[in-house]
Amino acid sequence: MAEKGGVAGGRDVYVPINPSIPSGEQTVWADVSSLLEATCQDLRDGELIHGENFNLFAAMSALEIMDPKMDSGMVCRYYSVDEAIENGAAPVPLSFNRTVDVQCTIDIMDHLLACEATWHKGHSLAQTVFSCIYLLRLDRTSSHALLHSYCRIIRATCNAVVSVVSDARTHEEEDLFTMTYAPSSKKRVLEDIEPLQTDLDLEEGYCKALLCRLRFRKHFYHVLTCMRRPQGKGLELARKHIASCLSELDCILKSSEFVRGNPACGNCGDGIEDRTTASGCQPIGFDASLNSRLSAPTPPRSIRILGWKKAIEYFQKLLHDLDIICSYSLDPSLEGVLHFVVEFQKFQPDLVARAHLQLLLVQDGKLYGRDPVFAVISKAAALPDITKNHDLQKNETVIQLGQLVISLLKILCTNAAWQRRKLGKILQDWRVIYVQLELAFRKEFADISSSSIDENVCMKISKHILIWVEEQTYWIASRFLVLGFELELYSPHEYCMVYWYIYVILIKLAEKTHLKMLKSNDTVKRKGKKKRDSPKDVARDYQIPPKVLFLQCHIYLAEGLTMMLAALKNEHKVFQSLGPFNTEHERFFQHFELLQKACIPDNISYVSFEESTMHARLSTLVMYNCFKDAQRIAKDLRSSFSNDPDRMAELRRIEQVAEHNGVALNLICRLGTLDPSLKVYFEFSHHPCFATAVVKRS
């Protein structure tokens, strides 16, 4: 059929086949201009053609064809990679002048590094690394040994990184990262080299510049492969390669002076900061728009490739973060793992580092691919040894608990924003599993005669696990709340209720932690109990464990801040939450909805918050004692944690917050009424979560 027909407004419209565009196997091009025109005439002003499923997404995805702002298919320069190549966009060799060729090769290497860093930071592979025509047509470069081997190692490295990130599979970031099209690269031996280029004076400089770039790539690739080895077996070797990478990066930086000073590619002008190459010159053979059709249906976006210096800094940071992972001692205690991950996240590692951490921690459903989850839980809950081979681990609910633990570890490796949302969601799961475990234990241990362990031990196992589950639940809740500060989710007039809720949660956490420790101490004590120990001696010698006291410091800070903020609101009308549409009650509900739904904790509501804070007055000494108490305990704890640099740093921060707030409180009390020129601010100058009050005259 040479024609196709269309119908508009009940009339037949002539739609000719367009012969100038060749038809494919199953396609034929037809000119529909007349059909469209007729349809337009039928529509009223402002009338949209829309079906039932024409929703916002459909509307926003709609394109205005041939509008370059929207239409990715609009040809910018070249229609395809092949056309670009035909037009000389990616010559091989880069230049017949060998000095220029070497310089241009270095530029390509630098630009690719910058593209790679840009990709890692969240842009698509297509618009970054694969904007390189040489990479897209690898075989073309086979006559150019340097370029060819560099391209091959880039492809191998990208494959390795994509593999790690997909295996971690958190979907926290757009899957732009993993959209790639990389056929496997073939192996080829690097040919023997002659001198790089003909200018003897420049030969050494160019050799050095190239060598460090090539060596960096080699070592970086080895870092990735070593870190993927199961059960952390390659970590030590990875550290060596990381050290080599960092040293090669230093060389690359040092080489920039030579590379820039070279007239080989002409004067490239100033503004070196944003340039993607050490020389400052534009690299040959890159065109990000070639792949834009592959990124459809989104509108075309030009992205800024990171500057070369920034790219180096990115890799230095990545290597630093990977080194921390590689130095990790693979602590078999769950508590140790959680602590490590929380501390690691303070460095704000990017996706690639976090994916590596997650894969190290969780492999084949085991911790480090080595320790079965049940064993980890048994240790964490301080279960008696006898449980090691018990059928308990086959219990369905216990298995689910294991899955919650695995899932928690994965969540803790995601970026803070995603992490907080996920932590909020799982609160309910942890609450539910507690209830289910209670039931499961009752059933499991009901038929005592058939099991190999006695009733007392059953009770112990049950109690230990339940207490531990509660402790974990409150720990998750505390992380959820604290992350809100890091993410800047709270405004100053919400601090009071947030600190109050943190206070409430931490009290529960401390209670459960303490209870757990008492129970396990009980077991230990019972074993080594001497007949001469009198209850009085035991009671007198008993000291609250340092871990619990550590929590107590935070509790005092939270309490102190809650009361200070409440008093300021009550007496000086500071941080009042006004608004025409709702009240503090709604905001409380919104912030703590997930906690409330999961009854974490029970019997807590906006009313309890109101009642706790409505009578707060600056003059009340109890507030003063809070900060003083925090200071006192923190000071006393220094000796207990002298071997733990992270905790020592935290104790110092606690002391500073306590001291400064105590002083501020004193000052505000002495001043009496706050005259309008005095302002009270709360800043996070000493601690990322616990604010410090600052009194300023504006």
Added chain:
Amino acid sequence: MEATDEAETSVETVEFEASEIEYASYGGEHHLPLIMRLVDEELSEPYSIFTYRYFVYLWPHLSFLAFHRGKCVGTVVCKMGEHRNTFRGYIAMLVVLKPYRGKGIATELVTRSIKVMMESGCEEVTLEAEVTNKGALALYGRLGFIRAKRLFRYYLNGVDAFRLKLLFPRPEIHSSLAMMSTMNESHGQNDCMPSEESLLVEQSL
């Protein structure tokens, strides 16, 4: 979606009294090019005409324009609907021309829209704003929005966004919490919550 940065004021500000600004609800096709021009100029995301039509055609009563001496200087474009069992309003675009910022025009536009949403039975209102857009965050904060979530690298330039949410008072929250308090805490207070009406203070802008 997007809002202009309220705090940004160019060197050239236009002098005017608040009373000189006239506000109008979306009145039809003649308003559409005014909205499009404003949004196209001031906001970075390219929107197709379908996007605009989608909003103003289906929810004309939720979009408002601000005029100064006949010139359109600001606009707000919104929608509302059922979303996961919640009837919620959504503020899609908010723009005020640079020389007119900082004078409460955006606040007035948004307030009018939110009032209509509230009267139409919405339970909450939501929008996204760049974490760096201090002006928008302050504006919505004053209206009672909280930062419900942080969205990592939401915008293509790598900037994070906050999802802002305003929850209207609901009788259920108040009564269920009041019930909890009388059950669990013996304080003999039956109705702990002041009446909703008295809390909704009319803003004079």
